[in-house]
Amino acid sequence: xxxxxxxxxxxxxxxxxxxxxxxxxxxxxxxxxxxxxxxxxxxxxxxxxxxxxxxxxxxxxxxxxxxxxxxxxxxxxxxxxxxxxxxxxxxxxxxxxxxxxxxxxxxxxxxxxxxxxxxxxxxxxxxxxxxxxxxxxxxxxxxxxxxxxxxxxxxxxxxxxxxxxxxxxxxxxxxxxxxxxxxxxxxxxxxxxxxxxxxxxxxxxxxxxxxxxxxxxx
Amino acid sequence: xxxxxxxxxxxxxxxxxxxxxxxxxxxxxxxxxxxxxxxxxxxxxxxxxxxxxxxxxxxxxxxxxxxxxxxxxxxxxxxxxxxxxxxxxxxxxxxxxxxxxxxxxxxxxxxxxxxxxxxxxxxxxxxxxxxxxxxxxxxxxxxxxxxxxxxxxxxxxxxxxxxxxxxxxxxxxxxxxxxxxxxxxxxxxxxxxxxxxxxxxxxxxxxxxxxxxxxxxxxxxxxxxxxxxxxxxxxxxxxxxxxxxxxxxxxxxxxxxxxxxxxxxxxxxxxxxxxxxxxxxxxxxxxxxxxxxxxxxxxxxxxxxxxxxxxxxxxxxxxxxxxxxxxxxxxxxxxxxxxxxxxxxxxxxxxxxxxxxxxxxxxxxxxxxxxxxxxxxxxxxxxxxxxxxxx
Numbered sequence: 001x002x003x004x005x006x007x008x009x010x011x012x013x014x015x016x017x018x019x020x021x022x023x024x025x026x027x028x029x030x031x032x033x034x035x036x037x038x039x040x041x042x043x044x045x046x047x048x049x050x051x052x053x054x055x056x057x058x059x060x061x062x063x064x065x066x067x068x069x070x071x072x073x074x075x076x077x078x079x080x081x082x083x084x085x086x087x088x089x090x091x092x093x094x095x096x097x098x099x100x101x102x103x104x105x106x107x108x109x110x111x112x113x114x115x116x117x118x119x120x121x122x123x124x125x126x127x128x129x130x131x132x133x134x135x136x137x138x139x140x141x142x143x144x145x146x147x148x149x150x151x152x153x154x155x156x157x158x159x160x161x162x163x164x165x166x167x168x169x170x171x172x173x174x175x176x177x178x179x180x181x182x183x184x185x186x187x188x189x190x191x192x193x194x195x196x197x198x199x200x201x202x203x204x205x206x207x208x209x210x211x212x213x214x215x216x217x218x
Numbered sequence: 219x220x221x222x223x224x225x226x227x228x229x230x231x232x233x234x235x236x237x238x239x240x241x242x243x244x245x246x247x248x249x250x251x252x253x254x255x256x257x258x259x260x261x262x263x264x265x266x267x268x269x270x271x272x273x274x275x276x277x278x279x280x281x282x283x284x285x286x287x288x289x290x291x292x293x294x295x296x297x298x299x300x301x302x303x304x305x306x307x308x309x310x311x312x313x314x315x316x317x318x319x320x321x322x323x324x325x326x327x328x329x330x331x332x333x334x335x336x337x338x339x340x341x342x343x344x345x346x347x348x349x350x351x352x353x354x355x356x357x358x359x360x361x362x363x364x365x366x367x368x369x370x371x372x373x374x375x376x377x378x379x380x381x382x383x384x385x386x387x388x389x390x391x392x393x394x395x396x397x398x399x400x401x402x403x404x405x406x407x408x409x410x411x412x413x414x415x416x417x418x419x420x421x422x423x424x425x426x427x428x429x430x431x432x433x434x435x436x437x438x439x440x441x442x443x444x445x446x447x448x449x450x451x452x453x454x455x456x457x458x459x460x461x462x463x464x465x466x467x468x469x470x471x472x473x474x475x476x477x478x479x480x481x482x483x484x485x486x487x488x489x490x491x492x493x494x495x496x497x498x499x500x501x502x503x504x505x506x507x508x509x510x511x512x513x514x515x516x517x518x519x520x521x522x523x524x525x526x527x528x529x530x531x532x533x534x535x536x537x538x539x540x541x542x543x544x545x546x547x548x549x550x551x552x553x554x555x556x557x558x559x560x561x562x563x564x565x566x567x568x569x570x571x572x573x574x575x576x577x578x579x580x581x582x583x584x585x586x587x588x589x590x591x592x593x594x595x596x597x598x599x600x601x602x603x604x605x606x607x608x609x
Contacts, residue, residue, distance in 0.1 A: 043605075051508055052605035071601070072512045079510025090505045090608070094236040099229075103506070106225035107515035115225075151509065 001027060002048055002159070002190065007057035009043050009215075017043040018215045020057070025192065027158070030185050030205055033194040035212035041194035044212070045161045048192065049082050050074040061159070079104055083152030087164035089144045091151070093137035097128060100136055101150045122150045126180065142173040149180060160184055162193045166200075174199055181205075223518065230522035244487055245531045248588065251484050252535025252580055253542070257551060259576035260543040260568075267571040269462045272400045273455050275339045277427030279440055280312075282451045291422035292450075299446070300428060305439050307431045310335055311423035313409040315416060317377065324365045327401075328416075330409035330423075338427075345393055345406060355390040356407035363392035380417035387411060484584070488591040495595050503599045504607035516600040517593055524592035528585045536577065544570050 002025040009018040018040045025031050033041040046052045047059045050066045059066045061081065069077060078084075091100045098119045105115060123129035128146040131139060136147060145165070152160060162181075166174035174197065182205055185191055193200060201209060211218035234241050281300070283292035294311045301309055313330030329342070331351070337343045345357055356375075358366065366375055366389070376384040387407055395401040413420065430439055436454040443452045495503070503516055542548060547568060599607055 046605040049508065052603040072514065075507065075510055075512030075515070078508070082510075084508055086508075090501075090508070092236075092502065092505070095232060099232075102225075103229075104509040104511075106229055107223070107511055107518070109221065109223045109225060155510075 001025070001060075001062060002192075003058075003060040004044070004047065005058045005060065007047060007054045007059060009040075009047065009052070010055045016215050018047075018054075021212075021215075021217055022057075023210065023217075025190060025208070027190055028185070028188040029207040030181065030191045030203075031193070032200050032206055032209045033192065033212060034196065034201065034209055035194075036196055039212045040215040041212055042163050043215075045084070045163050045192060045194050048159070049084055049161055050077055079108075079155060081158050083149075083155075083157040083160045085145075085148050085152050085160070085162040085165050087167050089148040089168075091136045091144060091147055094135060096133055096135055097123070097139070097147050097150075098132040100147055101132075101154055104151065104154055118154060122154050125153070126150045141168050142176065145169060145173065145177060146180075149177075153184070158190060160189050160191045162191070162195075164195055164197075165193065166195065166197045171199070178203065226515070226519045227522045227526075230519050230526055233519070233523050234527055241527060245527060245534070247484055247487060248528065248531035248584065249535040249538065251481060252532050252584055253538040255580045255583075256536050256539030256577070257543055257548065259580070260539055260572060261548055261551070263573045263576065264543070264568045264571045266462065268400075268569065270459070272398070273458050273462075276455065276458070277338060278430040278433065278436060278455055279306075279428040279443065280453045281426045281428070281443060281447065282424070282453075283447075284449050284451055289424075289451075291416075291418045291424065292426055294421045294423065296447070297426055300426060300443065303439060303442055303446070305430055305432060305435050306428050308429040310427055312425050312427050313412045313416070313418065313423045315412075315424050317405075317415070319365065319369070321369050322365050324362075325403060326362055326405050327403045328405050328407065328412055330412035331406055332409050341393075341395070341398060341401065342406065349391055351390060351406070351408055353408045353411050354386070354388055356387045356405050356411070358389055358392050358406075359395050359402060359404045360392050361395075361402045362405055363389065377415045379415055385411070385415050488587060495599055500599050500607050503596065504604045507600065507604035508608065513597070513600040517597055520592055520596040521589065524589040525585075528588040532581060532585055536580075544568055 002023075004021055004023040007018055007021045008016070010016050021040075021044070023044070033044055035041050043052070047054055047067070048061065050059075050069060053067050057067075061077075064077070066074070066077065092103070095103070101119050101122060102115055105118065110118075119132065120129060123132050126146045126149050128143060128150060131143060131147075136144060139147065145168075160181075166177055169177060178199065181191055181193070185205055200206065281292065281296075283290045292311070297309050297311055300306060315328055317326045317328050318324075319326060331337065331342065331346060333346065333351075337346065349357060351357065366372075371389075374386050374388045376386050379385050395404065409423075410420075412418075413422065416424070418424075428439075430436055433455075436456050440452045440454045440457070443450070506516055506519075507513075542551075
């Protein structure tokens with residue numbers, strides 16, 4: 001369960017990204033945050049991920065006040081619960097596919113075999129295992145998208161957050177991505193997608209569409 | 219941080235490789251700095267060690283006579299007077315001095331010996347045991363022999379006496395001085411022959427060498443001698459040590475000017491690093507935080523990165539300095555430490571003598587500074603909201 005209670009976020013002195021927003025998402029739901037660029041969609045994702053803290057209000061995930069977590073706990077919360085797919089993928093181009101996918105687990109210092117198995121499993125799941133040793137910069141946009149999704153799923157997170165995930169993809173690849181979302185939803189993942197791509201608004205498996213404009217819910 | 223995290227170590231290594239142009243520059247300056255400093259310390263500590271060894275073979279106090287501010291012969295009669303001073307256990311009149319060979323622009327060091335006299339230097343003792351020197355013969359170092367050969371003196375050498383006449387002395391043998399820097403230009407002959415070359419009469423010598431029972435009293439006895447012989451130059455072992463120390467302080471100053479340039483560049487790098495990261499570097503830290511790394515993890519990886527780079531540059535710098543000084547004999551820079559009247563390292567292997575405290579000092583001056591300069595800006599960025607960093 002994800003809850004935003006009267007959340008406002010102000011950047012700098014007076015840039016109001018969100019104004020008194022309250023939202024509630026149930027486990028296993030697919031939610032679309034709809035709005036134009038700068039409407040505040042990404043800020044909501046960022047607050048749910050614990051990447052930033054609200055100026056006012058609370059963000060509560062599974063009963064925990066995320067907005068109050070100190071850095072160390074916020075990091076482990078993200079690692080254990082959240083998978084993020086960024087608009088520009090935010091991969092490290094000079095690392096291999098496997099290294100990028102395993103990057104969230106590096107601080108855990110797990111045995112090599114465990115790491116290898118985890119990478120294999122997730123890369124197979126998103127059909128990119130055959131490129132595991134290639135450097136990310138040599139992959140196409142669609143392949144990079146798959147690597148980003150693989151990385152977001154490396155630790156079986158309960159919540160997937162995707163920020164404009166199809167902004168850099170053509171329609172065919174966008175539809176492939178939507179199929180991946182369908183599969184993730186079937187595994188009872190809670191998925192929040194921030195997008196203004198019309199492809200998402202007509203999907204039969206979307207549970208909720210939230211319209212945002214100028215930091216407010218419509 | 220108890221256990222080495224090899225994933226973070228590999229990540230740190232890959233980070234260095236990914237930013238290779240910048241890091242090659244840093245490693246170059248870092249290595250140069252360490253190599254310059256280490257060269258300074260290697261040369262000075264090696265030479266100082268040599269000099270102290272040399273001094274240990276010398277007499278406790280040496281007295282030279284001066285007339286009108288110029289060195290002059292000293293009379294053997296003074297010796298009896300000096301031996302009356304309490305604390306002095308033995309003394310001898312020495313005949314020795316420099317001889318400038320203008321044809322080859324070389325300065326020989328001539329030492330007069332007496333078969334019945336005790337010698338302090340083990341090499342001289344060994345040579346005198348090996349060879350019986352007559353008044354017309356001399357022993358020369360291999361270097362002196364080479365110089366003489368170049369001037370076509372193969373069997374003998376003609377020394378020019380103060381009155382312009384020649385003193386012919388036959389070369390009995392050439393000896394190897396090994397690593398004894400100071401004996402490179404040594405010639406050994408009888409005291410009588412040397413007196414003829416220097417124009418001394420039979421009871422005169424170049425100086426008087428004294429042995430003192432209690433080495434802690436060197437200064438005290440030296441001052442007593444100065445009172446007794448106000449015109450004489452009294453030099454104790456302690457004075458020599460001080461003189462060498464002052465000399466190396468001066469040389470180190472010359473060398474330090476080179477070091478300052480390297481240090482200046484190093485601090486520009488430190489300043490640049492400490493003042494912040496590039497947008498690309500910041501973004502990467504933001505990504506790491508977004509995917510679940512905490513501040514400690516980021517700093518852990520950055521610590522590895524800075525340690526790998528600085529340890530590599532430090533080790534490389536030390537290795538370069540070692541090879542430069544002890545294998546290649548410090549070409550160019552070694553000349554700063556060369557003194558014609560004392561040392562000539564050109565034909566000598568500087569002996570490996572390294573003060574570990576100096577290495578530790580260089581390490582503390584460079585590695586922790588660099589690691590701190592890497593960690594501080596990374597910490598600043600890592601403690602910001604990841605969202606803010608990636609925007």
